[in-house]
Amino acid sequence: MSFFDKLQNVDRRVIFLVTFLIVALPLVRPIGLPIPIGPMTQAFYDTVEKLKPGDVVMISFDYSAAVLAEQYPQSKSAIAHVLAKGAKIVAVCFWPDAPTFIDNAITDVLGKAQDHPKYGVDFINLGWVAGGETAMASFGKDIHATCAKDHYGKPIGALPLMKDVKSAKDFKLVIALSTGTPGYRELVRQIQAPYAIPLVVGVTAVTAPEVRPYFPQQIGGVLEGLAGAAEYEILLKRYGYVGTLSAPMDAQSLGHLLVIFFVVLGNIGFVLKKYGKAK
Amino acid sequence: MLAALYLTIKGIKTPTIRKIAGLEAIREAVGRATEMGRSIHFTPGIAGLATDTGPQTLAGLSVLAHVAELAAKYKTTLWTTIRIPQVQPLAAEIVRQAYVKAGAPDDYDPDKIIYLSDTQFAYASGVVGLMHREKVAANIMIGGFWAESLLFAEGAYLVGAIQVAGTANTSQIPFFVAACDYCLIGEEILAAGAYISKDPIQLGAIWGQDYGKLITIVLVVVGTILALVGNDFLLKLFKGPLWPV
Amino acid sequence: MSAVVRRYLPLLITFIVGMMVIGDYYFKTPATASFNKMTSDAMVFVLVVASFAVIVGTGTATRIHVRNLTKKRAGWYNSLGLLVALYGMLILGLVLAEGKFTAHPMYAYWWTTIYVPLDSTIMSLLAFYIVSAAYRAFRVRTREATVLLISAVLVMLGRAPIGQVVWSDLGPITSWIMSVPNTAAMRGIIIGVALGTLSMSIRVLTGRERGYLGPGA
Numbered sequence: 063m064s065f066f067d068k069l070q071n072v073d074r075r076v077i078f079l080v081t082f083l084i085v086a087l088p089l090v091r092p093i094g095l096p097i098p099i100g101p102m103t104q105a106f107y108d109t110v111e112k113l114k115p116g117d118v119v120m121i122s123f124d125y126s127a128a129v130l131a132e133q134y135p136q137s138k139s140a141i142a143h144v145l146a147k148g149a150k151i152v153a154v155c156f157w158p159d160a161p162t163f164i165d166n167a168i169t170d171v172l173g174k175a176q177d178h179p180k181y182g183v184d185f186i187n188l189g190w191v192a193g194g195e196t197a198m199a200s201f202g203k204d205i206h207a208t209c210a211k212d213h214y215g216k217p218i219g220a221l222p223l224m225k226d227v228k229s230a231k232d233f234k235l236v237i238a239l240s241t242g243t244p245g246y247r248e249l250v251r252q253i254q255a256p257y258a259i260p261l262v263v264g265v266t267a268v269t270a271p272e273v274r275p276y277f278p279q280q281i282g283g284v285l286e287g288l289a290g291a292a293e294y295e296i297l298l299k300r301y302g303y304v305g306t307l308s309a310p311m312d313a314q315s316l317g318h319l320l321v322i323f324f325v326v327l328g329n330i331g332f333v334l335k336k337y338g339k340a341k
Numbered sequence: 342m343l344a345a346l347y348l349t350i351k352g353i354k355t356p357t358i359r360k361i362a363g364l365e366a367i368r369e370a371v372g373r374a375t376e377m378g379r380s381i382h383f384t385p386g387i388a389g390l391a392t393d394t395g396p397q398t399l400a401g402l403s404v405l406a407h408v409a410e411l412a413a414k415y416k417t418t419l420w421t422t423i424r425i426p427q428v429q430p431l432a433a434e435i436v437r438q439a440y441v442k443a444g445a446p447d448d449y450d451p452d453k454i455i456y457l458s459d460t461q462f463a464y465a466s467g468v469v470g471l472m473h474r475e476k477v478a479a480n481i482m483i484g485g486f487w488a489e490s491l492l493f494a495e496g497a498y499l500v501g502a503i504q505v506a507g508t509a510n511t512s513q514i515p516f517f518v519a520a521c522d523y524c525l526i527g528e529e530i531l532a533a534g535a536y537i538s539k540d541p542i543q544l545g546a547i548w549g550q551d552y553g554k555l556i557t558i559v560l561v562v563v564g565t566i567l568a569l570v571g572n573d574f575l576l577k578l579f580k581g582p583l584w585p586v
Numbered sequence: 587m588s589a590v591v592r593r594y595l596p597l598l599i600t601f602i603v604g605m606m607v608i609g610d611y612y613f614k615t616p617a618t619a620s621f622n623k624m625t626s627d628a629m630v631f632v633l634v635v636a637s638f639a640v641i642v643g644t645g646t647a648t649r650i651h652v653r654n655l656t657k658k659r660a661g662w663y664n665s666l667g668l669l670v671a672l673y674g675m676l677i678l679g680l681v682l683a684e685g686k687f688t689a690h691p692m693y694a695y696w697w698t699t700i701y702v703p704l705d706s707t708i709m710s711l712l713a714f715y716i717v718s719a720a721y722r723a724f725r726v727r728t729r730e731a732t733v734l735l736i737s738a739v740l741v742m743l744g745r746a747p748i749g750q751v752v753w754s755d756l757g758p759i760t761s762w763i764m765s766v767p768n769t770a771a772m773r774g775i776i777i778g779v780a781l782g783t784l785s786m787s788i789r790v791l792t793g794r795e796r797g798y799l800g801p802g803a
Contacts, residue, residue, distance in 0.1 A: 077714070096751070098747065098750045100761070129709065162688065189689075195392070196636070200632075203626050207627075242488075243393070243394060268488065271772060275776055321742060463708075494715075509782070520722075527779060546785040550781045553785075554778060557781075
């Protein structure tokens, strides 16, 4: 195998090992690269900033354990920001994995979830509603008929927060943290469009390009993957929010550089071999 | 759309669909597997039938019928993996009928249509494990795919399989384009079902969709021109509900 | 039940319920209040049916893996592991959770300690596969491939903090690539797929598409 062939055919075990090292090392020894704020994250932040005390926000947690690394930081930040504005949260999920994530996220932000004195007053966890897009439509029409009890088995009619919240019309904002189907697209169809409610979303980086066509008409702002979550954490510093994504972003930066390095390496071998043959 | 369906079902007009390179490559993929004495893997995606990604699954099942018929004809082992339980009996029946049609009903093995798991990544691990154990020579993936798409594509590449893939999920198309030999993009997979089956209903639906796209293009051009001259009639018409909710 | 009823009753139900939901979207007046309420109730019925579909999935998985066990097929121990995990968590959530089901701390503990890391680990393989797939695929073989390569490099750099350190103008360039050519292509595909979904829905409502009814339909 010539040198140019070797450049084009690096053993994938070497690629995997180098990838592991490059991504793992900054997690142990962070570099501290500055994180600029993107326009989509800024739009997300600005939309949530418009909330007033007493406004009710629906946060839909539609993701699985696989994307926890990207979406869980978004979840915590969104909850912290909404509560910092004095607004109230109706948390629901249309994926079966997510009720525990809601519980964990609220606990991470407030210290407790179900046992918190403000549970049922400032926030509520309605748990999983089975049925996908139909469940979203039903939820938007009549929340009490769709979810008679919360995730912990308490009738929601008895909770102060839900006394004046009957349907999607009572929400001032919808935050969709979604990764697939059902997700933000279904919420656009069943909640945002019929009830004309502002919608902002947090998605994985892979999903970010396909959200763009909805911005800014249907979707007012987007947290795009881990980068979006890190940018959002920086914007929330003014509320005293302590972010944790500096090291993972360093890892992501080096990971991206590594991909570019290997792509360039392969192309050097490809081009030099091609022109070598041409001569 | 209804008009197109009507005309096609009644046989008044039969639309033709252009050649789709990925579909032509399926025969090559099956042939390659036959020559190498190895098996084929097929998956119709991880979407169900009742969601808005249902058309992709049905398209995948149409392609499965074609692949199964080729596999039966060439006596090549075909593994079909399924994620959604409701799809499994459909897939099994489609493969069985394909084997009967190819004149090899005794070669049909229902144990080769496997429901692996309802969970996305458990299904993904099962598929990659099967591809590695069976050393498949051809991997055909037509349907709705999400994050596991690259796991399948790379998993099959590692065993040296030729790959034909297609999905209408825009976030996964780049992975298939990068990692697979042939890729069907977007509604090419919906056309694939009609192309292969020649079913008048599917053909009529594709034809109707094309007219729908033509109307959309006209609306986009007209709307752009109107917006440029300051008229927002079309914008208001399409922006919100027609009347208050 | 006669074959005719078995064949046409599901189609009739599909048509009626479909028309109800469409009508409910367009007609919301005091005069149609009882119709709107009936449709809301029908949608709640769907949620109940969807919940029972979980039982169907569990039953199918049990049947297949018990068969693997009894016939001692290759990898039967994996089937045993699956059944132990499946019914272990089921018993934990239904019987031992003191009525709290998945909200019980013990259920949440096992979920968080076993399932979440497993799911995340499989997903994390993508990081390695993306590097090897990009290395293999992004070659300047054609003009289109070169454009793909350049835009991929620009977006990868622009979306990571280090990109702004390397070149401060990268942010606007990345934003333009995502907002203009990417959005245009996505819009085209989304519109096309939406038309495909509309077409399928029309076929389902008019009974032309029966694939969802199962084999033999």
